[in-house]
Amino acid sequence: MEESHHVLSLFEPMVLLAAAVLAVPLAKRAGLGPVLGYIAAGVAIGPFVLGLFGEPERVAGLAELGIVLLLFIIGLELNLGRLWALRRDIFGLGTAQMLGSGGVMALALRFAAGWAWPAAIVAGLGLALSSTALVLPLLEERGEVEAPHGRTAFAILLLQDLAIVPLLALVAFLSPLAVAQQGSAWAAAGTAVAALAAVVLAGRFLLNPLFGLLARSGAREIMTAAALLVVLGAAALMAWAGLSMAMGAFLAGVLLAESNYRHELEADIEPFRGLLLGLFFLSVGMGLDLGVIAARWPVLLAGVLALVLLKLGTTYAVARLFGHPPEVALRAALLLAQGGEFGFVLYGTAAVAGVLAPEQASLLTALVTLSMATTPLVIRFGPALLRRCGQDIPDEDYSEAHGSVLMIGFGRFGQLVTQVLQRQGVAVTLLDNDPRRIEEAARFGARVFYGDGTRLDVLRAAGAERARLILVCTDRPETTSRVLAIVREALPEIPCHARAFDRPHALALLKVGAASVMRETLESALAFGREALVGLGLSRDEAEEVEAEVRRLDRERFKAQRLHGAVTPQDLFTMRPEPLTPRRGTAAPAEGQAVAD
Structure with missing residues (x-):
């Protein structure tokens, strides 16, 4: 009897896994994407079709952990430097997109559907x-996370994820029950501030020493357990304080973004994130009320069409206003045309608070789910629109990536480096995330593979583990640093040479472990100065002697800064350019001071 009870307790997990194993490959083969497969599987095993799960809410709590882990990994990717680099798109473009799209849809619900203002505002912003x-798995799958449209979409998504906290506060403010809860508002705010402070302080002073101690123990599974404990602990603390669990996980990720163990933590969490996200979409499918869809299908069909078109139009228009090119704005708008999973949280809370009627909340939940299901179809038709903008999306196959040198970045710098290597007959595998590079490479007799060099799986697929040498020639300094950090951690035995933006960046890259660096303007500036001296009347031999002397002084100072600790990590961001040769009547700069590149 006890054995049969154990078998029955395993039935539901087996059903969930079997549904995913069957539906997701079929959906991917049909070109619809795994998310639609998970949702379809959830509908099939849910209470309205096969009835294998009569109470979908039983798995909803566990499924929400998928969102929590997703936000943690987003936080890990978002160190303070990247956050600062994206500040305009996050806080400017993201806010404008939220208010623009939400305002248009709130007005439509108020005047076209006749909803009350509180319900229309909450529904529109949701x-x-x-x-x-x-969207993020789609970007990762296509290797477009660091592409211009990928960064734009990521910035908007990040603002939207952060906006769930003020949106939930807005629901409480608009609730008819808000008057009864007013007396505890200050206490709730104080609790929230205390919880945020606890997470920040723990992340700042405890997490790095903790992971360092665990890493020295040599037990990798303990590192995985500690990572899960940090995520769940931060999420639980935020939930106890009345904030979003996802917010706590995101904050924990941001605080660990500068950690030496960031990439290992990301690799440990990734399998759990994938499975729990799949469970989340299964629960969405199971909770989809087919009765509401059958009764209101004309309204839902019109609503999905209106939602996709309105979000496409507003997101494209706002992105263009913020200066993004047409193709970037269009590709970001295509990615963001659906509703989001946080809408389920918002509408459930609004229904409990009395801001939305239960029928309205059910209708909106079905609308969001159906709009999410249309995303693979919208993106499938996207290339036809993108070709009109002069840009296409390639599907990459790395089976022919056999070069002995892997070069990441095929811009103006990488193209010249390629000429030197190919002149000697060196086989080079070229990797870039700009589709236009593919056409440019044909003129060099080479092929550029399309992919994101900041992803370890893409690097491995492109043959990084077989390469004799890896060259990082990317344009953006933060991208170069990120690629180098990943390569040094995962493939420490392969020499990696990197293009540096300036002297501080070169020192930082050497500190991470670059075999050698080349400042992108050093050689051209020295040659330009030599030709200027020739133009002023010096003989070429005299000009070359001056060039050699400046090169020597620069090399000696750079060596001193690197080997003798003349520059600290903090100095790399505050280094003040100083001349190698002082003006007449001034003293020479001390060792460790910078020279302008």
Whole structure:
């Protein structure tokens, strides 16, 4: 009897896994994407079709952990330097997109559907949210996370994820029950501030020493357990304080973004994130009320069409206003045209608070789910629109990537380096995330593979583990640093040479472990100065002697800064350019001071 009870307790997990194993490959083969497969599997095993799960809410709590882990990994990727680099798109473009899309849809619900203002405002702002859980895997799968449209979409999604906290506060403010809860508002705010402070302080002073101690123990599974404990602990603390669990996980990720163990933590969490995200979309499918869809299908069909078109139009228009090129704005708008998973949280809370009627909340939940299901179809038709903008999306196959040198970045710098290597007959595998490079490479007799060099799986697929040498020639300094950090951690035995933006960046790259660096303007500037001296009347021999002397002084100072600790990590960001040769009547700069590149 006890054995049969154990078998029955295993039935539901087996059903979930079997549904995913069957539906997801079929959906991917049909070109619809795994998310639609998970949702379809959830519908099939849910209470309205096969009835294998009569109570979908039983798995909803566990499924929400998928969103929590997703936000943690987003936080890990978002160190303070990247956050600062994206500040305009996050806080400017992201806010404008939320208010623009939400305002248009709130007005439509108020005047076209006749909803009350509180319900229309909450519903409109909720529909303005897009699906982080859907869009980020799509970007990662296509290797477009660091592409211009990928960074734009990521910035908007990040603002939307952060906006769930004030949106939930807005629901409490608009609730008819808000008057009864007013007396505890200050206490709730104090609790929230205390919880945030606890997470920040723990992340700042405890997490790095903790992971360092565990790493020295040599037990990798303990590192995985500690990572899960940090995520769940931060999420639980935020939930106890009345904030979003996802917010706590995101904050923990940001605080660990500068950690030496960031990439290992990301690799440990990734399998759990994938499975729990799949469970989340299964629960969405199981909770989809087919009765509401059958009764209101004309309204839902019109609503999905209106939602996709309105979000496409507003996101494209706002991105263009912020100066993004047409193709970047269009590709970001195509990615963000659906509703988001946080809409389920918002509408459930609004129904409990009395801001939305239960029928309205059910209708909106079905609308968001159906819009998410349309995303693979919208993106499938996207290339036809993108070709009109002069840009296409290639599908990459790395089976022919056999070069002995892997070069990441094929811009103006990488193209010249390629000429030197190919002149000697060296086989080079070229990797870039700009589709236009593919056409440019044909003129060099080479092929550029399309992919994101900041992803370890893409690097491995492109043959990084077989390469004799890896060259990082990317344009953006933060991208170069990120690629180098990943290569040094995962493939420490392969020499890696990197292009540096300036002297501080070169020192930082050597500190991470670059075999050698080349400042992108050093050689051209020295040659330019030599030709200027020739133009002023010096003989070429005299000009070359002056060039050699300046090169020597620069090399000696750079060596001193690197080997003798003349520059600290903090100095790399505050280094003040100083001349190698002082002006007449001034003293020479001390060792460790910088020279302008």
